[in-house]
Amino acid sequence: MAVTIKEIAKKAGVSRSTVARALNDHPKISLATKQKVHQIAQELGYVPNYIAQSLSNNRTQTIGVVIAQVTDPFNWNVIEGIDLAAHNQGYSVLVATARNDRQREFEIIETFHRRRVDGIIVSSSHMGSYHSQVLQKIDIPVILINEPEPEGVFRSVSINDMASVQQGLNYLIDIGHQRIVYVGSANRPKSNARRYKAYRGTLRVVGLPVHDEIIAEAGQSDIETGRAAAKRVINTQATAVLCYNDRVALGLNAALREKGIAIPDAISIMGFDDIDEATYAVPRLTTIRQPQMQLGEYAVTMLLEMLEGHEVSNLILPCELVVRDSTQAPARQET
Amino acid sequence: MAVTIKEIAKKAGVSRSTVARALNDHPKISLATKQKVHQIAQELGYVPNYIAQSLSNNRTQTIGVVIAQVTDPFNWNVIEGIDLAAHNQGYSVLVATARNDRQREFEIIETFHRRRVDGIIVSSSHMGSYHSQVLQKIDIPVILINEPEPEGVFRSVSINDMASVQQGLNYLIDIGHQRIVYVGSANRPKSNARRYKAYRGTLRVVGLPVHDEIIAEAGQSDIETGRAAAKRVINTQATAVLCYNDRVALGLNAALREKGIAIPDAISIMGFDDIDEATYAVPRLTTIRQPQMQLGEYAVTMLLEMLEGHEVSNLILPCELVVRDSTQAPARQET
DNA sequence: GTTTTTAGTGCAACCGGTTGCATTATTTGT
């Protein structure tokens, strides 16, 4: 159906190889021939077949991206970054969502392998490193996003949970909070564990009371988790809450307000991520901002580096505290 | 590098074609041979090369998806649906975002063409039908999502804006609202026009006053648009607002609340889409629910039908009114 | 005991490109 190099060759009266070289601007082809070939290609509406090219180049110019859940705004921004960087480098992006289904993850990796993607990016999968078993066997470069493995087989680009949490908590402490609790999420056990650990560490150093992590089992989604945590948060009589991420924070916020608790007057809420929704929540959410798009962009950059045969090392990007309206100094009783 | 059919052939002492047929469970191959081949393939860790298969089959088992903006939760649910259906049928999904950049759209289509995707799904592109110029030339099945073109070249799956808006407005009218305004968005002129038209039509029929559409030019994003529309909404003294979509509604909600206006006590707000965020906004948003995942799923189903050579006709899915807390009967002064 | 089927396998061409090497025509050097 589609126009091939062969047809151009016939019409131009040259060989297939000459056409191929002309189209690729090979130096040894005469200008006259090049022009003729290009013109004929144009006329015939020739569109090069990447499949054929891939087969002989052994390169597909394709990146496979695995994400756990699509419904996480965090991932969108990461993908936006991936798409941006990949597109600019002539790569296309194959996206597949695992839906927290282990079987499905295997299938995805298998499919990527069969399609001979040049590299794989795994973003925010709660399954993290057990990928190793499958991924390690196949000889495809892999970048993990937010799954730092200092000793691991895979390179990763991530944020520093420890430092970021510290920064957020220090702000809360500075404005006078002393009873601060942490609301976690069961969706991504590993990064949640890192943040909770950072929470404990930070408070302990300054001598403030450390509460048990609050994880409401209710939630499939982080929002539900946040909502379901409301009661226990109230019971702690905390004046401030640090949440695993913005969605937990927003869910919590909604639930507390529905119970008639004023935010931030009675309780300050701090999120993590800075997803778009943080901006138009009521009140606008104070949060620790992850450079989401950059995570995606750098993941691609690193992948391409690896494809060039270079060694790359893990990358850690800084977070930034964004103070909005969901936090304020505690009521005076604490002072 | 990777194991090929040839190596299996050598080890099994048969020809390449026999291996190929054995792996594809061809009926004419003896059971003994099949077993031997499969076992050797297993041992060698053979992973079939889809690229090579695509080349000879002239089928890539790949669907290209173009979306306008990644930051729209609506699109992600659609993609979730697409991914789900595609994966189940053995297709993979190539995603590319156009970022409302016309040039980029062309590049995406071109890339998809080069990669010989089997079909293309265009979701919520504000550019809609001018795709035609490019898309029509290439001989690839296309499905448009929410871009109904009764007379058009392309098949589409979409919702019925007219009926849905009517349903939403009727509810507001039933509970007593008489001054209802419409806040639009500039991001997707066509569907916005449809909804505004439906708004006018509905109110006119029941004899209620029709206000000019309110579109704040400020916004890149729908959220900003909603925020920026707040002042003008107040000036109209409306008791209820129908918004183009949930993000506009949430932006408006945030802005109004910041100005001290109680929602829904002073003004009822109704969105459109039912994105996840609608559930955990404060107050939880009343909205007209689009079957987002289904839009994606049906798009794939239709595409595959077309690939089978069948004719398909446009599909229109019903929306559903979801009443939550952002709407209530107006204060008595109106009664 | 031939002849006809049938089952199982191999040959070789094809999908649409790329590329090392040989070949021919044209310049350049002396």
Next chain:
DNA sequence: ACAAATAATGCAACCGGTTGCACTAAAAAC
């Protein structure tokens, strides 16, 4: 005017599969 260098193109193999057809050997038919 002839050898050597250079420029431009073609040949053919290759990437890793698929598939129509020919072929061989064994089973069935007569």
